[in-house]
Amino acid sequence: MTSQKFGLDALLTPDNCVLVLIDHQPFQFANLNSHDPATIVNNVIGLAKTARAFKVPTILTTVLEERGGYLIKGLQDVFPEQKPIDRTFINTWEDARVVEAVKATGRKKIVMAALWTEVCLAMPAIHALGDGYEVYIVTDASGGVSPEAHEMAVRRMVQAGAAPITWMVFGAELQRDWAREASVPALAELLSVHGGGTGVAFAWEMQLLRTGGRG
Numbered sequence: 001m002t003s004q005k006f007g008l009d010a011l012l013t014p015d016n017c018v019l020v021l022i023d024h025q026p027f028q029f030a031n032l033n034s035h036d037p038a039t040i041v042n043n044v045i046g047l048a049k050t051a052r053a054f055k056v057p058t059i060l061t062t063v064l065e066e067r068g069g070y071l072i073k074g075l076q077d078v079f080p081e082q083k084p085i086d087r088t089f090i091n092t093w094e095d096a097r098v099v100e101a102v103k104a105t106g107r108k109k110i111v112m113a114a115l116w117t118e119v120c121l122a123m124p125a126i127h128a129l130g131d132g133y134e135v136y137i138v139t140d141a142s143g144g145v146s147p148e149a150h151e152m153a154v155r156r157m158v159q160a161g162a163a164p165i166t167w168m169v170f171g172a173e174l175q176r177d178w179a180r181e182a183s184v185p186a187l188a189e190l191l192s193v194h195g196g197g198t199g200v201a202f203a204w205e206m207q208l209l210r211t212g213g214r215g
Helices: 026-030 037-053 096-105 117-130 147-160 167-175 181-194 196-211
Strands: 017-022 058-063 085-087 109-114 134-138 163-165
Touching: 017 037, 017 096, 017 117, 026 037, 037 058, 037 109, 037 134, 037 167, 037 181, 058 096, 085 096, 109 117, 117 134, 117 147, 134 147, 134 167, 147 163, 163 167, 167 181, 181 196
Parallel strands: 017 058, 017 109, 058 085, 109 134, 134 163
Antiparallel strands: none
């Protein structure tokens, strides 16, 4: 399969992608040095809530959770009914359960975020690209043991054919048109909580709408 790099078909929609979140666990956060850990926590939870709001299938996975720690609570709380797939493989894409879960969705675009970027994201991203999937890596919901490790991993994945995005881009592509009002309330709510300055501005706009512009 040839990956679509441009044109409308290169964009994500609620119906064409699956989200895979890999190893957002205490052990991985312990040596996260490319980003502030609180930022990654905020961003990956915002990413997960976006997937839930748009009904994008989401697969959670951990590695050796009894030693590395369970999935962080804020992320697990987005999908309380789902038990993460706990692996021994460092490369998630070598675990047949994960591959089968993705195949079961029937979708060829995989959105991935992981700790650490240079290992737990790079390995499955490059592997899945080789199996004919289009892979989108969420760089600000992933992180490495150093800024250099994160950056080199992103470069490596891009060279292999992955498309780098950030978590709010994911929501923007899924929403696409503000006239699609059914998903606007959920998107607005999660942006107000996780969107930083964008969330503050969004909350102000919503307040103006509610008060008829009286502030």
